[in-house]
Amino acid sequence: MTSNRVVIALGGNAMTGADGSATPEAQRDAIRQAAGHVAEVVAAGVQVVLTHGNGPQVGNLLVKNELAAHEVPPVPLDWNVAQTQATIGFTVADELDAALAARGLPQRTAALVTRTLVDGDDPHFAEPSKPVGRFLPRERAERFVSLGQTWEDRGEKGWRRVVASPEPLSVVDSAAIHALAAAGFVVVCAGGGGIPVVDDHVDGHALRGVEAVIDKDLTAAILARDVDAGTLVIATDVPNVMVGFGTPAQRPLGRVTVAELRELGAAGEFARGSMGPKVEAALRFVEAGGTRAVITSLDHIADAVRGDDVGTVVTIT
Amino acid sequence: MTSNRVVIALGGNAMTGADGSATPEAQRDAIRQAAGHVAEVVAAGVQVVLTHGNGPQVGNLLVKNELAAHEVPPVPLDWNVAQTQATIGFTVADELDAALAARGLPQRTAALVTRTLVDGDDPHFAEPSKPVGRFLPRERAERFVSLGQTWEDRGEKGWRRVVASPEPLSVVDSAAIHALAAAGFVVVCAGGGGIPVVDDHVDGHALRGVEAVIDKDLTAAILARDVDAGTLVIATDVPNVMVGFGTPAQRPLGRVTVAELRELGAAGEFARGSMGPKVEAALRFVEAGGTRAVITSLDHIADAVRGDDVGTVVTIT
Numbered sequence: 108m109t110s111n112r113v114v115i116a117l118g119g120n121a122m123t124g125a126d127g128s129a130t131p132e133a134q135r136d137a138i139r140q141a142a143g144h145v146a147e148v149v150a151a152g153v154q155v156v157l158t159h160g161n162g163p164q165v166g167n168l169l170v171k172n173e174l175a176a177h178e179v180p181p182v183p184l185d186w187n188v189a190q191t192q193a194t195i196g197f198t199v200a201d202e203l204d205a206a207l208a209a210r211g212l213p214q215r216t217a218a219l220v221t222r223t224l225v226d227g228d229d230p231h232f233a234e235p236s237k238p239v240g241r242f243l244p245r246e247r248a249e250r251f252v253s254l255g256q257t258w259e260d261r262g263e264k265g266w267r268r269v270v271a272s273p274e275p276l277s278v279v280d281s282a283a284i285h286a287l288a289a290a291g292f293v294v295v296c297a298g299g300g301g302i303p304v305v306d307d308h309v310d311g312h313a314l315r316g317v318e319a320v321i322d323k324d325l326t327a328a329i330l331a332r333d334v335d336a337g338t339l340v341i342a343t344d345v346p347n348v349m350v351g352f353g354t355p356a357q358r359p360l361g362r363v364t365v366a367e368l369r370e371l372g373a374a375g376e377f378a379r380g381s382m383g384p385k386v387e388a389a390l391r392f393v394e395a396g397g398t399r400a401v402i403t404s405l406d407h408i409a410d411a412v413r414g415d416d417v418g419t420v421v422t423i424t
Numbered sequence: 425m426t427s428n429r430v431v432i433a434l435g436g437n438a439m440t441g442a443d444g445s446a447t448p449e450a451q452r453d454a455i456r457q458a459a460g461h462v463a464e465v466v467a468a469g470v471q472v473v474l475t476h477g478n479g480p481q482v483g484n485l486l487v488k489n490e491l492a493a494h495e496v497p498p499v500p501l502d503w504n505v506a507q508t509q510a511t512i513g514f515t516v517a518d519e520l521d522a523a524l525a526a527r528g529l530p531q532r533t534a535a536l537v538t539r540t541l542v543d544g545d546d547p548h549f550a551e552p553s554k555p556v557g558r559f560l561p562r563e564r565a566e567r568f569v570s571l572g573q574t575w576e577d578r579g580e581k582g583w584r585r586v587v588a589s590p591e592p593l594s595v596v597d598s599a600a601i602h603a604l605a606a607a608g609f610v611v612v613c614a615g616g617g618g619i620p621v622v623d624d625h626v627d628g629h630a631l632r633g634v635e636a637v638i639d640k641d642l643t644a645a646i647l648a649r650d651v652d653a654g655t656l657v658i659a660t661d662v663p664n665v666m667v668g669f670g671t672p673a674q675r676p677l678g679r680v681t682v683a684e685l686r687e688l689g690a691a692g693e694f695a696r697g698s699m700g701p702k703v704e705a706a707l708r709f710v711e712a713g714g715t716r717a718v719i720t721s722l723d724h725i726a727d728a729v730r731g732d733d734v735g736t737v738v739t740i741t
Contacts, residue, residue, distance in 0.1 A: 130497040167496040171488035174495065179484040180447040186511045193510035194503045196537045197619050197633070200597075205630040217600035218537035220513045280517075283534035283609055290603035295537075302514050313522040316514065 161299030185316030223301025478616030502633030540618025
């Protein structure tokens with residue numbers, strides 16, 4: 108394990124405006140804020156590998172696919188994921204390079220187009236359940252159903268496309284990520300959970316993109332494992348995971364073992380909201396041999412890398 | 425110079441259908457064909473850095489921007505270039521990895537999001553002249569003029585957007601490309617001439633994407649220089665550059681010196697068609713210290729790397 112290597116997973120709040128706006132300007136402004144915090148982590152003397160979400164960005168691309176479908180061929184969902192890796196990737200590179208230079212740090216940023224391997228037989232493909240894009244009236248949705256997409260009737264709000272969210276098995280490009288990190292680059296990779304690909308086993312090695320989206324936190328755990336990181340930091344909009352959320356007994360979770368966190372999860376503590384996948388990702392990374400996983404807010408990530416007294420810190424014992 | 429390193433610039437015919445079709449299927453089929461030829465170059469024992477065009481792909485994205493502009497924010501042209509780097513990049517990686525594995529070669533492919541530095545004061549910004557996207561009726565074009573875009577009245581065909589095509593100065597991410605190539609990866613980078621960025625000199629280093637497209641062959645020459653390649657191969661759809669094109673004296677050009685080729689260019693031999701920028705790129709690379717530049721067809725690139733008897737071969741003497 109390269110214990111000096113840290114994988115940081117940036118959430119949507121690091122990529123989009125406070126109101127969820129995903130205009131190019133809003134994305135760049137949010138990324139500029141995040142870049143300052145990431146530069147502070149680099150200043151702490153660790154090798155940083157960055158990954159990020161892409162929900163609102165993919166949503167916008169799906170609308171463009173849909174509204175232009177009569178004039179230009181829509182591209183599959185895996186292509187949309189790739190597109191967001193590049194737009195977010197080079198914007199992060201521009202802003203983070205500036206933040207690093209402003210601090211007199213020699214490191215620079217590299218953004219890698221990244222594929223994540225999934226199992227073509229993953230049961231999620233048989234029962235797509237992850238909603239993507241926007242609601243449409245039935246008659247407009249049916250056009251895409253006829254193209255082979257799965258859409259669900261969500262009642263008053265209309266119909267919405269659902270896609271498979273298969274389990275990430277490995278980061279196909281982890282060797283390239285390792286080479287860049289070892290050469291001193293901050294690597295932006297596996298955005299949006301990575302471009303989902305399956306192995307057709309033709310000639311022993313033939314990858315093919317598939318229409319799916321992979322949970323970006325679960326991929327972050329696989330990424331941290333595959334690049335031998337010692338620490339996984341999942342940046343979100345709260346400083347700590349809460350237990351007893353919304354009850355009088357509500358309290359922030361600090362240091363916690365895998366066993367204790369599994370128990371809390373089994374008790375339904377993280378069933379609701381977006382904390383579930385973050386907790387699961389933290390658990391999987393430590394269970395796979397990672398030293399520690401931290402869930403905290405963007406403005407705490409540098410302190411979280413320096414010590415164990417910030418955020419929710421998951422360790423084996 | 426890493427004389428064992430070769431930069432190959434793939435033309436549109438390696439990315440799109442014979443009819444210019446840029447559906448995902450047509451792109452993948454064309455890339456599969458090209459990947460076989462590139463794998464043969466790798467088999468020749470050289471380090472390969474790949475770059476490529478993106479014209480039809482950017483054209484499709486501009487149409488999507490336009491038709492969805494009333495519902496989702498259009499993204500700037502530099503974002504569109506980035507998007508094509510990712511979709512073409514991971515498709516090349518999938519197909520080339522398979523072609524390499526099928527030949528028992530250990531190398532694998534890495535696709536890097538790549539920025540190309542241009543001068544904010546480049547005169548081309550004051551007089552945009554590169555047509556992009558499709559023709560629109562005046563009333564529809566005016567909407568985008570009001571957003572700050574430059575469109576020209578092309579008479580019967582309608583209005584068409586024109587953008588700046590500034591000179592590429594350097595490949596910002598060349599150090600990352602070098603690190604990946606040195607680690608044994610075939611690197612796909614600087615697609616579509618690279619994402620055009622200018623340096624605002626804030627804090628000494630603050631890059632910002634700009635609305636422009638850079639000629640992919642001219643960038644290939646800069647890329648080959650910046651990654652210390654010994655040979656630049658520009659793959660096109662003809663085995664040789666022709667002189668006396670369309671005249672009874674028409675003949676294919678074989679080995680030629682920089683001086684001879686400059687003379688032919690000055691005589692207007694390459695004024696028409698798409699050969700001009702390829703010839704200029706070959707000249708610039710050799711003039712900048714490159715050992716040789718070759719312009720030939722995709723099916724000849726492996727032989728062109730092995731010897732000097734294939735294609736149009738440009739050397740200093």
